[in-house]
Amino acid sequence: MIRMKLAVIGTGYVGLVSGVCFSDLGNDVTCVDHAAGKIHMLQQGEVPIYEPGLKELIKKSTDAGRLRFTTDLAAAVRNADVVILAVGTPSLPNGEANLSYIMEAAREIAGAMNGFKVIATKSTVPVGTNEKLESLIRQHSSHSFAIASVPEFLREGSAIRDTMNPDRIVIGTESQQARELLTALHQPLTDRILLTDVRSAEMIKYASNAFLATKISFINEIANICEKVGADVTRVAEGMGYDKRIGSSFLKAGIGYGGSCFPKDTEALIQIAGHVDYDFKLLKSVVEVNRDQRFNVIRKLETILGDLSGTTIAIWGLAFKPETDDVRDAPAYEIMASLIERGAKIKAYDPVAADNFQSNLKHSRISYCLSAQEAALGADALCVLTEWREFQLIPLAAIQTWLKKPNLIDGRNIYSEEELAGTEFVYYSVGRPNMSKGVREQIPFLSF
Structure with a gap:
């Protein structure tokens, strides 16, 4: 060499x-x-x-x-x-x-x-x-x-x-x-x-990221339908992924993409198209779906707690994904800002990204905590926004004792039905409506 x-x-x-x-x-x-x-x-x-x-x-x-x-x-x-x-x-x-x-x-x-x-x-x-x-x-x-x-x-x-x-x-x-x-x-x-050639290489980067962002928004839309019809998006994604034409990557439902690439590159490609008088309708919808997906956390909290004014909400995960301290366009920003607008107090924790996040978002209603337990103690509900391994290793039975009320919004689908068994959680995940008894009873029977 x-x-x-x-x-x-x-x-x-x-x-x-x-x-x-x-x-x-x-x-x-x-x-x-x-x-x-x-x-x-x-x-x-x-x-x-x-x-x-x-x-x-x-x-x-x-x-x-x-x-x-x-x-x-x-x-x-x-x-x-x-x-x-x-x-x-x-x-x-x-x-x-x-x-x-x-x-x-x-x-x-x-x-x-x-x-x-x-x-x-x-x-x-x-x-x-x-x-x-x-x-x-x-x-x-x-x-x-x-x-x-x-x-x-x-x-x-x-x-x-x-x-x-x-x-x-x-x-x-x-x-x-x-x-x-x-x-x-x-x-x-x-x-x-x-x-x-140079121009094709430049376009390959944007096209790749836009396509992956599209897969994420697509599976999140499927997840939203699954919740309404009683299907399990994880099984749906698995079945789709076996198709070699589709593949299994980027079919994990959640609260949407963030970070330094997908949000920036999708918006930039929309602008590139606009400059040559092309209306990229599909990618505009991808961006719209992604923005709205994170607010499902708020909607599910309001389903459980009603008026959020005066409530205390625990947030686990501030980075846009695990194994990084990058908080650029992390869903947690808009979710926490929406909670503050609704009068809630927030106790937030992230294993490595808290300092970066706090430097961008300070508010009298936000307390940044030094441990997952500290954030959960006395909260009316817990929202998992980043799938850190640390969170998955904490027994749900322990989490239930920390919370004031056993309400859990799992924005990354990190907990299984087996782990929930024997707990009293009112549990909402993404696209898996049958994970707790209280949620399962809300699913309508569909006839055609």
């Missing part, structure tokens, strides 16, 4: 994990970020994000001299064969991707270039963005270079595994030199490498 010199611009989830994994493969990697505090933390061996296994890999590669962190973009670019752009492209208020950070990074790269570079964009960007980056760099540099789109498909919480064992690698470029260099860089990971 050829040992390459890489500069990774941006140390968020994508940039940091990508850089660390490439260094673990034997490459010489410099990770760059303008946030001096973050770089200092990384230089000290601390990790600014929660990602299982990442801290250990950072130590391994830094000790081996293959990985370093700096705020000096120019020095990193000058020393690199390949420059990987992994800066954020957050949503603007209208749903479009904010390209200001990646454009500024491109200007800085252009000013630092001292010879031929392959500039590979891992940031998720609208179709045509790499062509704009190429034009911008040409305006600010006389050196030759090649642009490529190499979208990432990692999942937070399993980012290292996804990076080291990818389903596929997509490389979009018009340059044969870039194609060969990037293929060699990624071949240790997989031989499933798709070589394509």
